[in-house]
Amino acid sequence: MAGSLVACVAAALLSGIAGGLLRVGITLPVAADAPWLTRAALAHAALMMCGFMGTVISIERAVAFKHRAAWTAPFASGAAALALLCGAQLPAALLLVLGSGAFVLVNALLLRRQPAAHTALLLASAVAWFTGNVLLAVGASSSTVLPWWFAFLVVTIAAERLEMTRLMRRRRGAQPALHLVLAALAWGAACSGLEPRFGGVLFGAALCGLAAWLLAFDIARRTVRAEGLSRYMAVCLLGGYVWLAIGGVAWGATALGYPVRDIALHALGLGFIVSMIMGHAPVILPAVTRVKLQFGNFFYLPLLALHLSLALRLAGGAVDFHLRAQGALFNALAIALFAATAGGSALAWRQRQGPRRVSDPRP
Incomplete structure (x- = not known):
């Protein structure tokens, strides 16, 4: 069962990346005319945000919940x-409704088990994912569905960072301010289908507000002065928050009619969310898969590649479609480099620990 789930996650990620490249005019040399590749291009957002990210997040939550039924969400x-x-x-949309519905139930039970502000936000993020999937199933447009999917991912990250800020002394109004920003985010998502202009501007403003809150209150402001893994994570987070602000500005500008939709979507999807993945992977992967990673400064290479390629795609691509395509290709290569880095660090850990296990006497 675990192997089939890993295969689904890998298929969603790889096909989502391939479909994204096709959307900017880059085709893979293998099976360039395959029907699945065209479908991957059409379903690029669903594959990346639901098939990949939704499945990975629900796996993490199922591991935390420690009940077999919780695995309904990632399998669906x-x-x-x-x-x-x-x-x-249609079957795919119904499976997403089933999976996200189960995910809502799991988060509701986790909130009951551990009542806290961050678990309440995790439940809210699950409801956002469920809402977007229901809208997809009834045939709503992408401009109506995407804000809910992004709200799911953004609020999930905000909840995780809120949990970490418990280690810091916060000003009295910090948590209410976060709740106000996230309420505006949900309101903007809800209005996007009815009043796209107002909803889009509100959603973008809320993203900017969240970026400001994270830059002001997140513990990464302190840990960036540390060393090793703590500093690396902080660099990933702070860089991601800058992209979050850029994405928020571009989202509002798109709603006002400016041609910056690619900046809005990928400053969020790549600059913010993938930066969060790169930052948390050295901690989350060992917790979920029990595969430990040997951290080193080489982790900075894919992070740097991601930010530089994204700057090329969004800044250069605004004036030259060829630069946009090249940037997208380098985005994919940066993600591949990160996967190779994580895999290599896992092997390095095993090689480093192997001799110790052999030399240790057995009781």
């Missing part, structure tokens, strides 16, 4: 990714 969203690649759009 993983199967939805495969259904999208097979062209079964």
Whole structure:
């Protein structure tokens, strides 16, 4: 079962990246005319945000919940990714509704087990994912669905960072301010389908407000002065917050009619969310998979590649479509480099620990 789930996650990620490249005019040399590749291009956002990210997050939550039924969510969203690649759009949408509905229930039970502000936000993020999937199933437009999917990912990250700020002394109004920003985010998502101009501007403003809150209150402001893994994580987070602010400005500008949709979507999806993945992976992967990583400064290479390629894509791509395509290709290579870095660091850990296990006497 675990192997099939890993295969679904890998299929969603790889096909989502391939589909994204096709959308900017870059085709892979292998099976360039394959039907699944065209479907991957059409379902790029669903594959990346639901099939990949939704499945990974629900796996993390299932591990924390420690009950077999909690695995309904990741298996359903993983199967939805495969259904999208097979062209079964309605079954895929229904599987996403099933998976996110189960995910809402898991988070509700986790909140009951551990009542706290961050677990309440995790439940809110699950409801956002469920709402977006229901809208997808009833045939709503992407401009109506995408704000809910992004709200799911953004609020999940905000909840995790809120939990970490418990280690810091916060000003009295910090937590209410965060709740106000996230309420505006949800309101903006809800209005996007009815009043796109107002909803988009509000959603973008809320993203900017969240970036400001994170830059002001997140513990990364302190840990960036540390060394090793703590500093690396802080660099990932602070860089991601800058992209979050850029994405918020571009989201509002898109709603006002400016042609910056690619900046809005990928400053959020790549600059913010993938930066968060790179920052948290050295901690989350060992906790979920029990595979430990040997951290080193080489982790900075894919992070630098991601930010530079994204700057090329969004800044250069605004005036030259060729630069946009090249930037997208380098985005994919940066993600591949990070995967190779994580895999290599896992092997390095095993090699480093192997001789110790052999030399240790057995009781």
